[in-house]
Amino acid sequence: MGTLLEIKDLVIHFEMDDGVVHALNGVDLTIHEGETLGLVGETGAGKTTLAKGIMGLTPRPPGKIKSGEILYEDRNLLTLNDQEIREIRGRHISMIFQDPMTSLNPVMTVGDQIAEVIETHDRISKQDARRKAEEMMEMVGISCERYPEYAHQFSGGMKQRIVIAIALACNPKLLIADEPTTALDVTIQAQVLEMMSRLKSTRNTAMLLITHDLGIVAQNCDHVAILYAGKVIEYGTVRQVFKQHLHPYTKGLLGSIPSLIEDVERLTSIEGLMPDPVNLPQGCAFSPRCAHAMERCFCEAPPLYLMEDGHSVRCFLCEHSSKEA
Secondary structure, three states: OOEEEEEEEEEEEEEEOOEEEEEEEEEEEEEEOOOEEEEEOOOOOOHHHHHHHHHOOOOOOOEEEEEEEEEEOOEEHHHOOHHHHHHHEOOOEEEEOOOHHHHOOOOOOHHHHHHHHHHHHHOOOHHHHHHHHHHHHHHOOOOHHHOOOOHHHOOHHHHHHHHHHHHHOOOOOEEEEEOOOOOOOHHHHHHHHHHHHHHHHHHOOEEEEEEOOHHHHHHHOOEEEEEEOOEEEEEEEHHHHHHOOOOHHHHHHHHOOOOOOOOOOOOOOOOOOOOOOOOOOOOOOOHHHOOOOOHHHHOOOOOOEEOOOOOEEOOHHHHHHOEEO
16 A cells, blocks of 8 residues: 655644644654554644644644645645645545534535535536535435435434535545544444445545544454644554554543443543643653653653564663664
8 A cells, every 4th residue: 555645744833922832742643545544542632733733724823834844745734835735635635623603604505515626626517516416415325306405404413424425426535534423322323434435345445533533443454543732643553553552641541431341430631731841841741641751751751662473662661673664
């Protein structure tokens, strides 16, 4: 599989009146063709900031991309002008936003919203765009007879299907799904994920799946990146991260999931809170919450260590069993 998207040392800050928010602090990620990468982290870890950075949607001001590269098929997206990034957005890279309720235009029919994307990028007639939009509606399980209806006439799950139809209308190579099932109940969530998985496999679309639900990651992803305080602290295949996790934070995340085979009265939790991105601790950002923290953890930021099996982790505990990435 060839490399589709490569992110190198991406740093994004938000310069506010009351301080600088250090949202992303040197993120490195690679997504291959047809692969699904799960991006996991608590609220405030920087997941959506990363997604918007890839899409060229970082609000400026207050957002500022301080350094780094986002290479899509060897083109640095950060050096493109507005017209060039618009050509890529929608046709090559699409995004499903977190809340379908606010993603759709309330005064435009859902069919026209799908057709608008097709017309813009494929430069075809209105009739052909409508025909293709109706096909997309049928593909995501909505009757094309509902083409002239508005967003308020659809349930939450149906709205999300429309958003997915818009995102996939131009057959993009990369789909960014930012917590696509957060607003949905469990049954509809399963249906939407199954549909996304089916469409992804039939079209060979790569996907960046952003979530804080580890169950969704286990079912749908090939690789997993754990994000904490704007840095990837562990990366590997789903099996490596779930069965051979190395970082104390990852261990804490997995330990907070209820077990079906163990009889426990109380779930374990990670002590403390995510650090304030305006005032990040010196050294390892996780050190104030870590039971294994050493003296050097509080003053020295650990590099990314690479294991022999390709699993990587940002923790001094793995220093002697790895090589520096």
